[in-house]
Amino acid sequence: MTNFISVTNMTKTYGAGENAVTANKDISFDIQKGELTIILGASGAGKSTLLNILGGMDQLTAGQVVVNGTDLGQLDNRALTTYRRQQIGFVFQFYNLVPNLTALENVELASEIVNDALDPQKVLTEVGLGSRSQNFPAQLSGGEQQRVAIARAMAKNPDLLLADEPTGALDYHTGKSILQLFQDFVRQSGKNVIIVTHNSMIRPMADHVIEIFDGQVKTDTRNDQPTPVADLEW
Numbered sequence: 001m002t003n004f005i006s007v008t009n010m011t012k013t014y015g016a017g018e019n020a021v022t023a024n025k026d027i028s029f030d031i032q033k034g035e036l037t038i039i040l041g042a043s044g045a046g047k048s049t050l051l052n053i054l055g056g057m058d059q060l061t062a063g064q065v066v067v068n069g070t071d072l073g074q075l076d077n078r079a080l081t082t083y084r085r086q087q088i089g090f091v092f093q094f095y096n097l098v099p100n101l102t103a104l105e106n107v108e109l110a111s112e113i114v115n116d117a118l119d120p121q122k123v124l125t126e127v128g129l130g131s132r133s134q135n136f137p138a139q140l141s142g143g144e145q146q147r148v149a150i151a152r153a154m155a156k157n158p159d160l161l162l163a164d165e166p167t168g169a170l171d172y173h174t175g176k177s178i179l180q181l182f183q184d185f186v187r188q189s190g191k192n193v194i195i196v197t198h199n200s201m202i203r204p205m206a207d208h209v210i211e212i213f214d215g216q217v218k219t220d221t222r223n224d225q226p227t228p229v230a231d232l233e234w
């Protein structure tokens with residue numbers, strides 16, 4: 001197995017002097033190719049900070065982060081932008097769709113900025129929204145909007161899909177169907193998904209769970225036999 005991601009003694013501090021906040025402290029872990037990884041932790045533990053660094057949205061303060069052979073600490077802003085564009089798909093808690101564009105146009109927006117994009121209509125069909133492509137976000141339920149957001153992230157054909165509390169605004173059953181989509185995507189594409197959550201009940205669905213407490217790695221556990229989302233109850 002090859003390491004797809006290596007994080008070594010990574011520290012992220014916001015601000016300076018008396019006001020400095022160290023959100024990630026000396027974090028180390030590896031992630032293998034094709035893994036569904038869950039980063040687990042309470043509010044304020046430093047999960048989003050870690051995800052933002054992996055996604056090139058923020059720069060680390062110390063240590064090393066290598067994603068798919070790219071040493072993120074060595075990239076200037078311009079190179080980080082290219083990295084974000086070409087290699088990363090993001091899914092957020094509140095979907096972040098453009099309200100005056102249709103579902104299809106929202107997905108096209110992402111596919112247009114990369115070289116090897118997938119067909120937007122096809123991807124919408126894959127997430128179960130093939131017949132809703134002409135609807136605007138306000139005409140879709142929360143779960144459907146999140147499916148559009150996932151289609152938008154997947155259409156870029158990224159090596160790494162990052163999701164920050166993707167079911168945080170959804171009810172139990174809708175949330176479960178969204179998690180199923182991520183698990184299917186990993187199994188079918190062999191690509192990597194990292195889900196950040198505070199919900200420890202979903203940990204059995206992952207291949208790998210990294211628990212963050214107070215900015216540090218508390219536990220790092222691999223799961224040889226992850227549970228299909230359909231069999232999970234919480």
Ligand SMILES: Nc1ncnc2c1ncn2[C@@H]1O[C@H](COP(=O)(O)OP(=O)(O)OP(=O)(O)O)[C@@H](O)[C@H]1O
Nearest residue numbers: 014021022023041042043044045046047048049050
């Ligand atoms: N841009 C920033 N400037 C200053 N402090 C920040 C910034 N971003 C995060 N922090 C601080 O870093 C710490 C970790 O925040 P982070 O958002 O990573 O936690 P989290 O585990 O994702 O929490 P939540 O689940 O509530 O989003 C917090 O104390 C937060 O206030």
